[in-house]
Amino acid sequence: MSNALFTKRLSKELVDLKINPPVGIEVTEADTFKSWKLTLDGVDGTLYAGERFTLEFRFSPNYPMESPEVVFTGNIPIHPHIYSNGHICLNVLYNQWSPVLSVRSVCLSIQSMLSSCTCKEPPPDNNHYVKTAKASPKQTQWSFHDDSV
Amino acid sequence: MDLNSVVYVESVNSNLICCVCQTPFVDPVVIESCGHTFCKNCITQALLTRSTCPVDRSHISSVNEFRPAAKIIVNMVNELLTYCPNKNAGCTYQGQRQLLIYHLKEECMFAKLACRNEECGEMILKKDLSKHMESCKARMVKCENCEAKVQLSTLEGHKFTCPVKNIECPFCHTTRIQSEHTLHLEECPEKPVTCLHVEFGCSWEGRQCDLSDHIVSCSYEPLKGFFSMYKQRNEALEQENQQLRTNIQELNNTVDLLENQVSAMSDWLSNFTDPKGLSSNSEGQHLNSSAHDILLSGNDHIKNEIENLNFSLVDIDAIMTENMRMQEEIQSVKNICHGLRMQMHYLLMEKRGGEPSVGTTGSVVRTGLNGPIGIGRTVPPNANNSKSGHDTSLESNMRPPRSLGPESPRQEKL
Numbered sequence: 055m056s057n058a059l060f061t062k063r064l065s066k067e068l069v070d071l072k073i074n075p076p077v078g079i080e081v082t083e084a085d086t087f088k089s090w091k092l093t094l095d096g097v098d099g100t101l102y103a104g105e106r107f108t109l110e111f112r113f114s115p116n117y118p119m120e121s122p123e124v125v126f127t128g129n130i131p132i133h134p135h136i137y138s139n140g141h142i143c144l145n146v147l148y149n150q151w152s153p154v155l156s157v158r159s160v161c162l163s164i165q166s167m168l169s170s171c172t173c174k175e176p177p178p179d180n181n182h183y184v185k186t187a188k189a190s191p192k193q194t195q196w197s198f199h200d201d202s203v
Numbered sequence: 204m205d206l207n208s209v210v211y212v213e214s215v216n217s218n219l220i221c222c223v224c225q226t227p228f229v230d231p232v233v234i235e236s237c238g239h240t241f242c243k244n245c246i247t248q249a250l251l252t253r254s255t256c257p258v259d260r261s262h263i264s265s266v267n268e269f270r271p272a273a274k275i276i277v278n279m280v281n282e283l284l285t286y287c288p289n290k291n292a293g294c295t296y297q298g299q300r301q302l303l304i305y306h307l308k309e310e311c312m313f314a315k316l317a318c319r320n321e322e323c324g325e326m327i328l329k330k331d332l333s334k335h336m337e338s339c340k341a342r343m344v345k346c347e348n349c350e351a352k353v354q355l356s357t358l359e360g361h362k363f364t365c366p367v368k369n370i371e372c373p374f375c376h377t378t379r380i381q382s383e384h385t386l387h388l389e390e391c392p393e394k395p396v397t398c399l400h401v402e403f404g405c406s407w408e409g410r411q412c413d414l415s416d417h418i419v420s421c422s423y424e425p426l427k428g429f430f431s432m433y434k435q436r437n438e439a440l441e442q443e444n445q446q447l448r449t450n451i452q453e454l455n456n457t458v459d460l461l462e463n464q465v466s467a468m469s470d471w472l473s474n475f476t477d478p479k480g481l482s483s484n485s486e487g488q489h490l491n492s493s494a495h496d497i498l499l500s501g502n503d504h505i506k507n508e509i510e511n512l513n514f515s516l517v518d519i520d521a522i523m524t525e526n527m528r529m530q531e532e533i534q535s536v537k538n539i540c541h542g543l544r545m546q547m548h549y550l551l552m553e554k555r556g557g558e559p560s561v562g563t564t565g566s567v568v569r570t571g572l573n574g575p576i577g578i579g580r581t582v583p584p585n586a587n588n589s590k591s592g593h594d595t596s597l598e599s600n601m602r603p604p605r606s607l608g609p610e611s612p613r614q615e616k617l
Contacts, residue, residue, distance in 0.1 A: 058207070059223075062207060062226070063223075066225050116252070119253075154222035
């Protein structure tokens with residue numbers, strides 16, 4: 055049953071993203087229900103205007119009950135909450151995930167996080183984190199403290 | 204049927220869409236505390252992972268916090284127009300979602316049903332089913348003779364065994380049902396037969412009804428007894444012959460086996476008797492003879508060595524026997540010593556005059572255990588005595604056991 059929900063929900067989301075894509079967000083690779091790739095354009099008038107980033111979503115069979123694994127790949131934006139290995143410090147991806155959220159809403163959250171940035175700089179503990187982090191950001195114990203950016 | 208996967212005719216108001224599965228509510232329920240609505244199945248699964256409302260993350264303590272959604276919501280989702288799930292197969296039905304189950308069960312001609320003949324097993328569209336039943340490979344058909352219902356695939360086989368089928372006799376051209384046909388063939392007067400004595404040489408052939416007339420005049424009839432006797436004898440002889448043949452075959456096999464063994468054996472032996480002979484054929488005779496000489500001398504040498512070894516063996520044998528004898532003697536001397544030791548001990552005890560005779564046995568055991576020889580045996584004194592009497596003659600030949608030396612002073616201390 056859970057698996058039926060998983061495939062139905064993801065195929066619905068994919069159709070929705072392709073027919074009615076949000077501004078600056080495009081699905082580039084979605085051959086399986088295991089992992090998708092989307093491009094995210096920096097919004098005009100922000101620090102990231104003109105830049106294009108790639109987000110990778112990895113889904114567990116328990117999606118949407120469990121959050122997807124979301125990381126930047128390739129060109130990684132410099133941002134106080136984005137580590138240089140692509141891991142994103144964003145509560146909705148971890149403890150604040152809810153089955154109501156979707157690929158679209160996660161992309162919009164990340165886009166808004168980039169847009170509200172006022173100073174392009176890496177996280178203060180970037181070097182230490184990148185050295186010690188596991189492959190999946192979901193294995194990191196995150197603490198969320200900054201609501202401004 | 205799974206209502207989550209139906210396709211809706213019109214786009215559905217977003218208020219009727221479950222946020223978890225993102226399709227119109229199926230069996231909608233409301234969370235009492237926050238008022239959000241979900242499919243019953245979706246919220247049940249979501250709460251397995253996290254016990255908060257998926258929309259506002261408010262805490263939900265138990266499943267009992269649901270109630271069925273308001274009737275108006277239930278009606279609105281039930282009345283949504285849907286396509287038939289068999290749309291791709293060709294069904295054009297559109298109707299309210301709540302009627303879909305009835306449509307699929309009763310009306311839809313594009314639903315797949317299993318053929319009613321169990322052996323067939325095919326899945327057939329409902330609209331094609333009656334046509335399929337007429338041509339199904341596993342359908343039942345009526346046998347034209349016996350009226351029994353038989354599966355199509357077994358009809359051919361049935362025709363041969365059908366008890367009511369009429370069969371014409373090929374000889375007298377009368378017809379009867381199959382069950383009687385075999386019996387009739389036995390006695391059909393028109394059936395061509397040969398003389399009963401055909402095996403002995405009578406060449407008469409004719410109709411079955413004329414056979415009895417022929418037998419009367421057949422020249423082989425009077426010799427019947429003679430022929431049958433010889434036939435029996437012949438058969439017995441043949442049987443015996445057959446048996447003898449098998450015996451011979453077995454013996455031949457055994458002989459072959461033995462021959463093989465013998466040749467293998469001789470091959471092996473030739474390694475020893477003529478090791479160079481095989482290789483030296485090409486080198487010439489003189490080489491062969493010199494090799495032979497060398498071999499002979501080697502052979503002599505080995506013979507001498509074997510003789511020497513035999514002598515040594517005899518010597519060793521003698522030494523062994525001697526050794527055995529010595530061991531026995533040592534044993535007997537040990538026993539004598541032990542006996543003496545105990546006698547001495549007894550005397551010593553008596554001299555002290557203190558201890559009763561029962562105590563002696565105890566002390567004997569102790570001395571035995573404490574002595575450096577470590578012989579734990581407690582030989583009864585009288586048995587020892589008899590042995591010592593017998594062995595006294597040996598005592599002069601033997602040195603006392605080495606271990607006795609250091610023990611003696613201990614005895615005195617006691």
